[in-house]
Amino acid sequence: MQVVLQGVNKLFTKSNNQTLQVLRDVDLEIGAGEFISLLGPSGCGKSTLLNMVAGLEFPSNGKVLVNGKQVKGPGRDRIVVFQESGLFPWMSVLENVMYGLLLRKLSKKEAEEKAMEGLRMVHLGRFAKSYPHELSGGMKQRVAIARALVLDPEILLMDEPFAALDEQTRMVLHTELQEIWQRTGKTIIFITHNIREAVMLSQRIVLLGTRPGCIKKVYQVQASFPRDPGDALLAHLEQKILHSLEEEMAKVLKEEMGDEYNFKKGHIHRDPLYNLGSDI
Numbered sequence: 001m002q003v004v005l006q007g008v009n010k011l012f013t014k015s016n017n018q019t020l021q022v023l024r025d026v027d028l029e030i031g032a033g034e035f036i037s038l039l040g041p042s043g044c045g046k047s048t049l050l051n052m053v054a055g056l057e058f059p060s061n062g063k064v065l066v067n068g069k070q071v072k073g074p075g076r077d078r079i080v081v082f083q084e085s086g087l088f089p090w091m092s093v094l095e096n097v098m099y100g101l102l103l104r105k106l107s108k109k110e111a112e113e114k115a116m117e118g119l120r121m122v123h124l125g126r127f128a129k130s131y132p133h134e135l136s137g138g139m140k141q142r143v144a145i146a147r148a149l150v151l152d153p154e155i156l157l158m159d160e161p162f163a164a165l166d167e168q169t170r171m172v173l174h175t176e177l178q179e180i181w182q183r184t185g186k187t188i189i190f191i192t193h194n195i196r197e198a199v200m201l202s203q204r205i206v207l208l209g210t211r212p213g214c215i216k217k218v219y220q221v222q223a224s225f226p227r228d229p230g231d232a233l234l235a236h237l238e239q240k241i242l243h244s245l246e247e248e249m250a251k252v253l254k255e256e257m258g259d260e261y262n263f264k265k266g267h268i269h270r271d272p273l274y275n276l277g278s279d280i
């Protein structure tokens, strides 16, 4: 297994000196080339888990291993793509994608060739000379994905990369990401609040419960790629996951709202895309 979490617990000390346990006894194995999504209510520890694989956070107990070695910090084999593209506004699209390659001491010519290849992979070759402010949100995220891909990490860690995008753009990016994943064979760990997104993209979905976050259930998504959004089996799986999540959502909302919250089953169904942010 390429990524292994063994008995992972994570505790944070809050500003009032109280201890907050975010993850409890998480055991998870992710194979090389697998596309796996992490789903769960807001605050259940998804980003904390991803950051531990990235080497940006460390378990309080337990181990995180990548290719058999304990993670001690960030490495070239792992790159995170965040919700915000984080492009440098003063650099062109091409320069943004070249930046990491130049830091790795590639010649300007080599960096430019690789960056153009990356941009073509996300269908933005024509926009190489544009600046970030000239691009839409979806295009910026595609540049961010190209910037990560050209560095050729084995593992791509994606923390709600499409959360800020409208539904149409998101669907286009789903198709592109599926193509990229199939073409490159990268391992992808993908965080989302959107059940449909998880079902459309992943081979496995890990549902985290709260609090502290532990694995509530793991779902295999059997459908082949490219996925059909109208597939009845996928719709059925969405419903199944939604029902499991309702219980967890109720716990979170009850904790946040106390007596003011009167949870009714089916409450979440009003959101057709089942976005499960804390604003629901």
Ligand SMILES: Nc1ncnc2c1ncn2[C@@H]1O[C@H](COP(=O)(O)OP(=O)(O)OP(=O)(O)O)[C@@H](O)[C@H]1O
Binding pocket: 012, 013, 014, 020, 022, 040, 041, 042, 043, 044, 045, 046, 047, 048, 049
């Ligand atoms: N460095 C930190 N210090 C203290 N508490 C933290 C720290 N990082 C995260 N937390 C807390 O840990 C909990 C889990 O946070 P995390 O961001 O991992 O959850 P999440 O499931 O990704 O949430 P969301 O879906 O809202 O992004 C939250 O209550 C958060 O406030």
